[in-house]
Amino acid sequence: MKQLLTSIDLVIECRDYRVPLTSRNPLFEKALEGKERVIVYTKRDLGGGPRDQKNEELIRGWHKGSTVMFVRNGEEERENRKATGRVLEVLREHAEKRWKLVGHRVMVVGMPNVGKSTLLNALRGLGLGKGKVARTGAQPGVTRKIGSGVKIIPSEDDVTQGKGERGVGGGVYLLDTPGVFIPYVPDAEAMMKLALCGSVKDTIISPVVLADYLLFHMNLVDPKLYADYTPGPTNDIVELLELIAKRTGRFGKGGKTDHEATALWMIQKWRRGEMGRFVFDRVDEEGLMKARLEEEEMQPSMNQARKMERERRRARNIARGES
Numbered sequence: 001m002k003q004l005l006t007s008i009d010l011v012i013e014c015r016d017y018r019v020p021l022t023s024r025n026p027l028f029e030k031a032l033e034g035k036e037r038v039i040v041y042t043k044r045d046l047g048g049g050p051r052d053q054k055n056e057e058l059i060r061g062w063h064k065g066s067t068v069m070f071v072r073n074g075e076e077e078r079e080n081r082k083a084t085g086r087v088l089e090v091l092r093e094h095a096e097k098r099w100k101l102v103g104h105r106v107m108v109v110g111m112p113n114v115g116k117s118t119l120l121n122a123l124r125g126l127g128l129g130k131g132k133v134a135r136t137g138a139q140p141g142v143t144r145k146i147g148s149g150v151k152i153i154p155s156e157d158d159v160t161q162g163k164g165e166r167g168v169g170g171g172v173y174l175l176d177t178p179g180v181f182i183p184y185v186p187d188a189e190a191m192m193k194l195a196l197c198g199s200v201k202d203t204i205i206s207p208v209v210l211a212d213y214l215l216f217h218m219n220l221v222d223p224k225l226y227a228d229y230t231p232g233p234t235n236d237i238v239e240l241l242e243l244i245a246k247r248t249g250r251f252g253k254g255g256k257t258d259h260e261a262t263a264l265w266m267i268q269k270w271r272r273g274e275m276g277r278f279v280f281d282r283v284d285e286e287g288l289m290k291a292r293l294e295e296e297e298m299q300p301s302m303n304q305a306r307k308m309e310r311e312r313r314r315a316r317n318i319a320r321g322e323s
């Protein structure tokens with residue numbers, strides 16, 4: 001990774017809009033130290049709410065010094081990619097300032113399922129959209145790769161002169177990192193949030209436990225979010241699952257409610273934005289301060305881990321007779 005990073009001009013770090021604090025990874029900080037970074041909050045469409053504007057201002061303030069952007073790339077947003085267009089412009093400006101004949105390399109990082117590939121595809125669609133770029137010569141365009149990068153903005157050679165299209169130097173290339181970064185899970189609550197957002201496999205935590213945690217949040221936001229299934233608010237997940245099963249016919253053997261399957265159905269419905277759209281993390285000065293303190297507290301253990309790694313390497317080298 002370190003070696004790869006030396007050839008990278010810019011990093012896009014994706015975080016999930018619904019868990020702005022939980023989807024951060026303090027372990028990235030060391031790995032990405034010294035790299036210019038654009039922080040892109042994905043799935044904005046799934047985190048709607050009246051306090052959003054305020055949340056976004058707080059989050060921008062939190063990342064002082066880095067460019068912070070918020071995008072929505074859900075199915076419904078296919079036709080409206082304004083926010084993604086702004087990300088593309090930031091990448092273009094960055095590449096124009098550092099004009100490179102060999103191409104500008106941007107790496108996308110972030111926890112699993114956060115929307116890295118979707119962002120990459122949306123950027124590629126916008127940057128090389130049909131009818132927008134006339135390619136010349138033997139440049140294959142979209143699928144041309146540098147390393148494992150995909151071109152998202154054409155090079156100057158790719159565009160036909162005088163057509164008003166703008167290429168940049170040798171082009172801008174995006175490197176996706178699927179499955180490279182594991183989520184940072186400091187506690188059980190973070191695990192539940194990440195599992196609900198799809199960054200941790202569904203099989204790790206029981207769907208009923210997850211649905212219970214989801215219900216707890218729905219009750220904080222608005223119990224009407226599940227009003228289609230119950231006559232009134234409830235704190236009892238089993239009661240809610242029974243009522244949902246009755247409405248959706250999710251019965252197992254002997255006509256008994258299949259709680260697991262019903263819970264999974266409820267979670268998936270919420271993931272599609274059909275049972276409320278809200279942010280899990282507490283985004284206010286206090287919440288942000290708490291996250292910062294946690295990171296600082298982590299510092300000694302990270303230093304410890306690095307020291308152990310150095311010692312492990314030294315021991316290995318001695319065993320090999322290299323030192």
Ligand SMILES: Nc1nc2c(ncn2[C@@H]2O[C@H](COP(=O)(O)OP(=O)(O)OP(=O)(O)O)[C@@H](O)[C@H]2O)c(=O)[nH]1
Nearest residue numbers: 042043072073074112113114115116117118178179
């Ligand atoms: N609603 C909504 N869904 C999104 C958005 N971005 C991505 N998704 C969905 O989230 C899921 C995961 O997206 P991917 O792009 O595959 O995520 P990834 O980070 O590349 O995942 P890994 O390859 O596992 O690292 C897909 O079902 C996408 O359609 C968004 O902004 N809004």
